[in-house]
Amino acid sequence: MAQLCGRTVGNLPQLRDATTAGRDPMLTIVRSNTIEALSEALAEQLLADVREGRVADPLAPQDVLVSNNAMSRWLALRLSEALDPAGGGICANVAFHFGGRYLAERIVRLADGPPGGGDDWQPEQLRWQIAAAIVALAETAAAAALGPDELGLWAPLLRLWGEEDAAALISRSRLQLLMELADSFDQYALHRTAMVQRWLKGTDQDGCAEPLAPQDRWQAALYRRLQQVIDAATPTERLEQVRQRLRQDQWLREEGQRNGPLRVFCLSGLPSPYLDLLAAMAETGVRALEFYVLTPSQQPWSDIQERHALLAQPDALRDYDGLLRANGHRLLASLGQSMATSLRRLDQLGASLLQAGVTVLSKDRFIPGDGNQSLAQRSAGSVAGAKRTPVAAAPAGQTLLGRLKDDLRLLRNRDPLSLDPDLLPQPVDHQDHSIAVLSCAGDLRQVESLRQWLLRLLDEQPDLQPRDLLVMTPDVPTFAPLLRAVFEQPAGQGPSLPVRTTDRSLRLLDPLVDLAFRLLELSSDRLERTTVLELLQHSLLCRRFGLREQDHQSMDQLLDAMGVHWGLDGAHRQALGAPADEAHTWRWGMARLALALALDDPHGAGLQVDRLPAAGSWQGVAAACSRGELGPFAVRLLELLDGVLEAIAALAHPRTCCQWDSTLMGRLRRLVAEQDLAGDSLMALNEALEPLRQRASRSCGLDLDAAAVRRLMQDGIRDRQGGYGHHSGAITLSALEPMRSIPHRVVALLGMDEQRLPRREPRSGFDLIARAPQPGDRDRRQEDKALLLEALLASRGWLVATYNGSDPRTGDALNPAAPLADLITALERGFHRADTPDQPLTRSLVFDMPLLPGDPGQLNDAALPGSYDTDHLEAARALQGSDPVPPLWPAGFVLPAVPGDGAAGAAAVEQGTAARPLLLLEELQRFFDDPFRALLQAMGAAPLQRPRDGGSQDDDELDGLALWKLERQLLPLLQRLQPAEALTARWTLPLQQRGLLPPGAVAEVLLERPLARLTQLTSREQALLAQRQPCSHELNHRGIRFNLQGNLDGLVLAAEDSFRLQLDSARLKPKRLLRSWIEHLLLNAAGEGEMAMPSLLLCRGTSDNKPRLCRLPRLPQQAAADGLETLLEQRSLGLRHPLACDSTMAWEALRRQARDEDGGGRGSLSALLGNIGPADISDTISPSWALLHPDRADQAERWISSEPVRLLATDLFGPLRDLLAGGEAGLT
Incomplete structure (x- = not known):
């Protein structure tokens, strides 16, 4: 032996030590529990080989097989440090290869296979050979040229291929089938070599040498057919050829001596054929092997x-x-x-x-x-x-x-029941948090809790730096944006932790690649307005067509005026199963916008009774708006729309790989500036298109649709995303993958939920390996379990894991991932707390994190990390009652005063040294519509827009905004045209041409309900007017600080009972009521004699659609002037400092105060106020208020009852509330 x-x-x-053999080892195995020790051993071996002359060619690269980019980069850095302890070392002439790819290429080269990517047995090329074979079978079957036996053999495969498309068309589903077949055949050759050899000999057996089931025999037949058409040896035949060459060729031994040993570093899971190849290399003396095993x-x-x-x-x-x-x-x-x-x-x-x-x-x-x-x-x-x-x-x-x-x-x-004293559980200090598990409620809370925990470690360990922290997660797309948003805080808003994401998709990194993907996605989309708008706002497109970021809001408004819902044109809609109608399509909307450049629409702001219905239209198309409403970028927007829609239409048709390459590049050249289609962006796009170009170079005659092309491009960028940036000086966020656990002092695992880990690997139903797995087969679930073990070995000081312990919506308890649960169980059985031996270790191991970052429990519990953010501290104090009203605004920050504001401004006006600035009534009303939006505009910030999805609605329905626009158009017509039937017959077509009504007979159906509501309003209006005609009058109030000027309409002047009547189709809500109250104050403050009069507001009810009449009595002139001055003062303050609330929240505060006083019974003041107030507390919160009051966004319920809100509510609605309480004002 x-x-x-x-x-x-x-x-x-253990065998007898026999170092006297005098022969260099052909297999060296170095084992360690740390990767650093393995890298040091590798460095020593490299130096020893050079010093002792074991490598014949000192200039030959030393081959090292690794698993991924992250490992190769880390290892190169470690080798450079180990080769020169002084710090000046350089790792040069070491070639890092991916293990499986290197060995596969080596087998092909030794078997005299085709070089480069020309091997048709590689999965990337095999899929196309399979496609050609299936297409030929499908066409033969369609021609009824298959015999009964052949038809029965191939029937399962043809069913998988499907018959809904042409036989030669490769759709995304068919491409997925081809990729699964190619991968399965490749795995068969690696893990079921004997089975494939039997197939080639004509024996249809599975991996256990049992006969294949009838529904599986097509796989063996297809493999044999591929062998006949591919002009190259099969993978199993190549393995035998390689074994023979290794035994016979002397030059291979000489080459191995020149290149030195082949080193395999922390690479596991090599298939048996690859291990057999390595064994043959060592056994025949071709090349020595070195395994560095973790x-x-x-x-x-x-x-x-x-x-x-x-x-x-x-x-x-x-x-x-x-x-x-x-x-x-x-x-x-x-x-x-x-x-x-x-x-x-x-x-x-x-x-x-x-x-x-x-x-x-x-x-x-x-x-x-x-x-x-x-x-x-x-x-x-x-x-x-x-x-x-x-x-x-x-x-x-x-x-x-x-x-x-x-x-x-x-x-x-260790076990509590062990009879060996050395194996009994060991005590652990209760303050030892080297292993910590954080149970949270939701993904966001996982990130927030991890941030606080890491800040605590950085605070307690002065030598710990962000570069020493590694965060890994099985779900990078979900946690990457959350981590960046939570960790990287703006200046002055808490500690900021830099984050570098290593597994970044090339699509996210390069805007040119992202644009190509978006165009392909939209080519098979409904083209709803919101999705196309996102594409139009792409940075590359805006730069090419001269659109700025400030134009995005105007762009949205123009698209809204165009009335586009979805669909490129009528033919596109018909292809998706809808009627072939042009209305509300992109081509229709572009025609309306183009017509607006040359034609004024007199009905743009509202249909005019004295104008013909056809005015403002041409050939059945109405202008989108008047020329005066178009911005300077309208022409550029039309050019952009035309280019984008042309590209989408061109990419919607199937074509060959060669045609796809030229078409996509041609469209991008038209849409992107020349400087953006160059450099790194062009290289990235070429990488994404490489799978297409490889097949195009081999003259593939199959047609692919856009979805299949997009899938191929995803394969092209897959190798570029991941493994970069582990040594950037920032916290590293990496995917939780095998051998990605690079050693760090702190290793954190995010998203360790049972829904995420172990991952469910989808396997095709025809995969014979998945049906009958054997020892040694790759098992993704077991690999995922080993990831926690690798992370444990990589952590040098602390291991932190987070998971969702409860559902953030329902509160239901959730379990951690199975590997994490196994770790917790092992720690509980092997250790106990030193202070309380009878207590489980769980209390100092698993921490239930509070639901909110500012929860007082997190600040009071010594075991939890507390908070390093002042806003969380203020929120916790507010919840405890120690600081019920924290400051609304950063201390010392006040915007400059508006002209005439403040005591100095008022004094200057009174002394005649300064003129009273003019303020329009509409400006005052618009401020109180959204005071926080007005403050943002005063600060120069972009106004916050509520999310809208007007482009996804169907043509036969009207959403709330569309219905409001329609009623605004119908109301003035209905006031002058009676009966309603006359309006319907004459004005339906103009409304359809302007996108306010859908085409066809459905328009009359949709008009029924709004006409009924508006008819009720106009009928009651006519009863109140009693044949009198209202007029308008311009009023001016010379106040202390401003001259408030406004034109009021609806004035009914009479000798005895003058009044003002306002008619509005909207519901009666606090914002609308405050507008009327401001106009009523101006009317009575500026009116003289007969101009001081009561006001009537006729609207729809909040809870129903019935007409509601709000009566406001005549006010003394001084009282009205004082009310206006109070509102003007609040406006001046609100343009410099955020107010406590808006009109909706103020009205709700008054209603709750009245309910506390009168009990809320029927007929009470609070019940009357409730007829106007919001139906739900969420309706009181505006996005602008939440932005300017982030510390109160989660405390709106409590904030409404605070003193600042009550004081402001009294200033806004106090006099009106008193009038309602006294019966002088009313609501009927």
Whole structure:
């Protein structure tokens, strides 16, 4: 038997040390529980090879196989440090390769296969060969040229292919089928080599050598058909050819000596054919192998004798799992199955080489504790010595994390029922938070809680820096924007933590790639207004067509005026199953906008009775608006719309790969500026288009639709997203993937929910490997479980995990991910609190985080991290009552006063040294409509817009805004045209032409309800007017600070009973009532003699649609002037400082105050106020108020009853409330 140099090879039994053999080892296995120790061993080996002349060509690159980009970059940095301890080292001439890709290419090259990407057996090319074969079968079947036996054989495959599209058309679903078939056949060749060999010999058997089921026989037949059409050896045939070449070709041995050993660094899960290739290379002396293996245990994973004989048994892998679970550490048994499988397969590789007479060397470098000790002090022996690191006891005072790692290293399976005193649970300091689990309510709370926890660590550890923190999550798309928003705080709003996301999609990084994807997505979309608007606001498009960010709001308003709902044109709508009507499509809307550039629409602001209905229209199309309402960018917007819609229409048609490449690039050149279609952006786009171009170069005659092209482009950018930016100086956010746990002092795991981990890997129903898995097959669920074990090994000081412990909507309890639950269970059974041994460790391990970041419980609980944000502290104090009214605005920040404001301004006006500035009535009313929006505009900030989705509605329905616009148009017509039938017959078409009514007969149906409501209003108006005609009058109030001027209409002048009547189709709400109250104050403050009069407001009721009449009595002139001055003073203050509330919230505050006084009974004042107030508390909160009062957004219910709101409510509505309470004003 061959000699073994060293003590053990992984789990192999101890053999006699025989270093006198005099031969260099062909297989070297270095094991450690830290990646740093493995990297140091690799650096030593590289130096030793150069110094001792083991590499014939010193300029030949040294090949190192790794799993991903992150590992290669980290390893290059570590090697540069290890090669020169002074800090000036450079890692050069080391070639890092992805393990599977490198070995696959090596097999193809040794088997004289086609170079580059021309191998038709690679999945990226095999899918197209499968497509050609299926298309030929489908066309033959359609021509009834298949016999009964053949038709029965291929029927399952043809059903999967489908018959809804043309046989040669590759849709997204068909492309997905092709990709799954190609991947399955590739996996068959790697993991079921014997099965594929039997297929090629004509024997239809599965991986267990059992006959294939009738519905699966088509797979073997398809594989044989592919062998006939592909002019290259199959993967299984190549493996046999490679074995023969390795035994026969002397130049391969010479090449291996020139290049040096092939080093495999922390790479697990290699398929059996690849391991066989490596074994053949070592056995034939072609190339030496070095494996650097990360393993948590320094001992074999179970105390089993005769392991060498066990490995030789046929069911060794299955039995090994059971023995490990019975005798090994419980955490390794639950989380380490995939890692154990890789280690056992490496053991089998070593055993086979030993039996072949190959020298094998084993070296161990295990670090006790949490792995944060100095490697220079802990490493024992050198490459030549090849000695095992001595087992070190855990140092005194070690953290929970370090003790757990030591237990894994020494396989100490602690249990309260153990008879061994050394295996009983150990005490842990209750302040030891080296392992912490945060139970939260929702993804946002996970991020907020993690931020507070990390801030606490940074505060308590002065030498800890953001670069020492690694955050990993199984759901990067969800948590990446949350992490950036929560961690990176603006200046002055709390501590800011920089974040660098490594797994960034190329689509998010490059706007040109994103634009290409958006165009392809919209080519198969309904083209609703909101989705197209998002595309029109793309940065590249705006730059090309000269549109600024300030134009976005005007762009939205113009699209609203165009009346577009969805659909490119009538033909596009018909293709989607809707009537082929042009109305409300993009082409129709563009025609209306273009007509507005040349034609004025007299009916734009409202239909005019004295104008013909056809005025403002041409060939059945009405102008979108008047020329005066168009901004200077209207022409550019039309050019942009035309270019974008043309591109979308062109991309909607299927075409070949070659045609897709030229068409997409041509459209982008028309839409993007030349400087944006160059440099890195162009390179990124070329990478995305590479799968198309590869197939185009081979003259593929199949047509692809846009969805299939988009799927291919996703494959093209997949390799570019991930593994970059681990060493940026900021906190690293990375995907939770195998071997991505780069060592950091703090490792945090976000989103460890049972819904997210282990991940459900969708497998096709025809996959024979998934149906009958065998030991050694890749198991995604077991790999996901091993991720927590890898994160545990990568953490050098602290491990923090968060999960959703309760549903944020329902409050239902939720479980952590299965791996995290296994970790908690292992810690509970192996450790207990030192202060309370009878209490479970859970109290100092799992923390229930409060529902809100400003919860007083988080600040009062010493175990929780507290808060490092002043606004959270203020909110907590407010909830506790210690500070019920925190400041509304940053201390000392006040905007400059408006002209004439303040005591100095008022004095200057009184002394005649300054003129009273003019203020229009509409300006005062618009301020109180939304005082917070007005303040934002005064600050120069962009006004906050409420989200609208007007583009998704169907043409046969009207949303609230469309109905309001329609009623605003109908009301003046109905006041002059009676009866309603005359209005319907004459004005339906003009309303349809302007997009206010849908086309067809449905317009008359939709007109019925608004006409009925408006008829009730106008009938009551006519009764009140009694044949009198109202007039308008301009009024001017010379106030203390302003001259308030406004034109009031609806004045009914008579000798005895003059009054003002306002008619509005909207519902009677506080905002509308305040507008009328301001006009009523101006009417009575500026009116002289007969001009002082009562006001009547006729609207629809809040809870129903019945007419409601609000009566406001005549006021004394001084009282009206005082009321106006109070409102003007509030406006002056509100333009410099945010008011406590708006009119809706103020009215609700008065209603609640009245309810507290009168009990809210029927006929009471509070009941009367409730007929006008909002129906729900959420209706009182405006977006602008929430933006300017972020600390009160979650406390609106309590804030309404606060003193500042009550004081402002009294200023706004106090006199009106008194009039309603006294019966002088009323609502009927």
